Each structure stands twice: as C-alpha cells, then as structure tokens.
Amino acid sequence: xxxxxxxxxxxxxxxxxxxxxxxxxxxxxxxxxxxxxxxxxxxxxxxxxxxxxxxxxxxxxxxxxxxxxxxxxxxxxxxxxxxxxxxxxxxxxxxxxxxxxxxxxxxxxxxxxxxxx
Amino acid sequence: xxxxxxxxxxxxxxxxxxxxxxxxxxxxxxxxxxxxxxxxxxxxxxxxxxxxxxxxxxxxxxxxxxxxxxxxxxxxxxxxxxxxxxxxxxxxxxxxxxxxxxxxxxxxxxxx
Numbered sequence: 001x002x003x004x005x006x007x008x009x010x011x012x013x014x015x016x017x018x019x020x021x022x023x024x025x026x027x028x029x030x031x032x033x034x035x036x037x038x039x040x041x042x043x044x045x046x047x048x049x050x051x052x053x054x055x056x057x058x059x060x061x062x063x064x065x066x067x068x069x070x071x072x073x074x075x076x077x078x079x080x081x082x083x084x085x086x087x088x089x090x091x092x093x094x095x096x097x098x099x100x101x102x103x104x105x106x107x108x109x110x111x112x113x114x115x116x117x
Numbered sequence: 118x119x120x121x122x123x124x125x126x127x128x129x130x131x132x133x134x135x136x137x138x139x140x141x142x143x144x145x146x147x148x149x150x151x152x153x154x155x156x157x158x159x160x161x162x163x164x165x166x167x168x169x170x171x172x173x174x175x176x177x178x179x180x181x182x183x184x185x186x187x188x189x190x191x192x193x194x195x196x197x198x199x200x201x202x203x204x205x206x207x208x209x210x211x212x213x214x215x216x217x218x219x220x221x222x223x224x225x226x227x228x229x
Contacts, residue, residue, distance in 0.1 A: 045209060046126025047168065047218040061217040095165055102154030107165040
C-alpha cells in the first residue's frame with residue numbers, strides 16, 4: 001500500500017524557516033516524480049514544487065521561487081521542502097504528492113504550516 | 118499560468134439524481150504525446166484530495182462507475198449518474214501539462 005506521511009509543520013514567525021519532510025513507502029520511490037501541493041485555509045489547491053526521480057529537474061510556482069527548495073533522498077525514501085523567508089500567505093496545509101503523468105495519484109494527509117507573529 | 122474555470126461553484130443535488138460539473142481551461146491540455154492531462158479530484162471535509170479521474174476519462178481503482186469524465190481540448194465534464202450521500206464535498210479539475218499545474222476553484226456538492 002502506498003503511504004506518504006508528512007511531518008515538520010508548525011507555527012513560525014514571518015521571515016522564519018521551516019523544513020517539511022515526507023516519508024514514502026509501498027512503492028519504488030526512486031522511480032517517481034514527487035511534489036508538494038498546498039491549500040490555504042478555506043481556499044483551493046496550489047501546486048508548489050515538483051522534482052524528477054534523480055533531482056536534476058525541479059520546478060516551482062512563481063510565488064515561492066528563491067525561497068523554497070524541494071529535495072529528496074532516494075536511499076531513505078524521503079522528500080523534503082525547505083521553506084525560507086516565510087510569509088503570512090504561505091500559511092496552508094502542505095501535502096506530499098506522488099506525481100505521475102501529469103497528475104498526482106497519491107496524497108499524504110498533510111501537515112499544517114502557520115506563519116504568524 | 119493556465120486558468121481552470123469550473124462551473125457551477127455550488128451544486129445542491131437530490132440523492133439519486135444526476136450531477137454534472139464543467140471545467141474549461143485557458144489553453145489546450147493536449148500534450149505532444151497525444152494524451153490529455155486533465156484530472157478530477159474529490160475532497161471531503163477534513164480529508165486530503167483523492168483522485169477520481171485521470172487523462173479525461175480514466176477512473177482510478179476503487180472509484181464507483183457512477184463517476185465518468187469526458188471532454189477534449191479545453192472543455193471537460195465530470196458526471197455523477199446517481200448522487201449518493203458519500204459524494205458530498207469539493208470537486209476540483211486539474212491540468213498537468215503546463216507548469217505550474219493548476220486546479221479549478223472547486224465545486225461544492227451538497228445534498229438538498
């Protein structure tokens with residue numbers, strides 16, 4: 001069974017940093033693109049970042065470019081999102097999502113990030 | 118960015134009756150490989166989204182056959198043949214061809 005378990009969310013002040021992690025199991029992690037999708041409170045869904053199997057291709061939504069970094073450790077079956085210079089508008093639930101042929105077929109339960117003073 | 122426009126945004130339905138959600142993209146979703154990367158997701162309150170349909174009309178494993186997807190190019194539709202109580206929640210269309218991948222605003226389905 002495919003499982004994606006996020007961790008690392010929490011409360012952080014504006015300008016601060018946070019690192020999210022996603023532990024993957026139940027599939028060959030190194031064979032799949034992986035991504036992060038977020039959902040602000042009461043709002044819709046936004047694809048934040050995505051990367052290929054080996055890490056040579058990474059793409060970000062414009063609003064996080066230069067502040068967020070997606071990375072992975074295929075030996076540990078883990079995905080990370082380093083978030084720096086956080087803003088109030090980054091407050092959201094962050095989901096780890098397996099990307100597959102123009103879609104996200106498996107989603108984690110999400111981890112909440114709140115940026116507030 | 119590709120804009121995905123859903124309608125209606127709110128859909129009250131009667132149990133056992135059909136329901137239909139429309140999704141229109143600002144650009145064609147047909148990729149050079151010939152596939153069309155249009156997906157539908159369902160999100161119940163307090164839960165993460167679950168994919169229902171991929172590549173316009175392919176149902177995911179475990180998705181009831183009362184759900185069907187259709188369309189081409191820039192116009193797509195999700196249909197529920199007979200709405201059941203468990204179908205309430207938000208439905209999102211999503212394109213996976215142009216980065217950043219984008220979602221529609223969501224359609225809230227509720228029981229009358």
